[in-house]
Amino acid sequence: MLSKPTVVEHPVAGQSRLAGYQVTYSYQGQTYTVLMPSDPGSRVMI
Numbered sequence: 001m002l003s004k005p006t007v008v009e010h011p012v013a014g015q016s017r018l019a020g021y022q023v024t025y026s027y028q029g030q031t032y033t034v035l036m037p038s039d040p041g042s043r044v045m046i
Helices: none
Strands: 006-012 015-025 030-036
Touching: none
Parallel strands: none
Antiparallel strands: 006 015, 015 030
16 A cells, blocks of 8 residues: 655745655555655555
């Protein structure tokens, strides 16, 4: 199962800057959350 990516932004000198996409997925009964540099789409290769 792959959750919908969440855009993570970090403020830089009063501006928002895209830091990446927070993705939560399940693999072999464990749930993982990672920050990916680009939009992973609907599937993540593990």
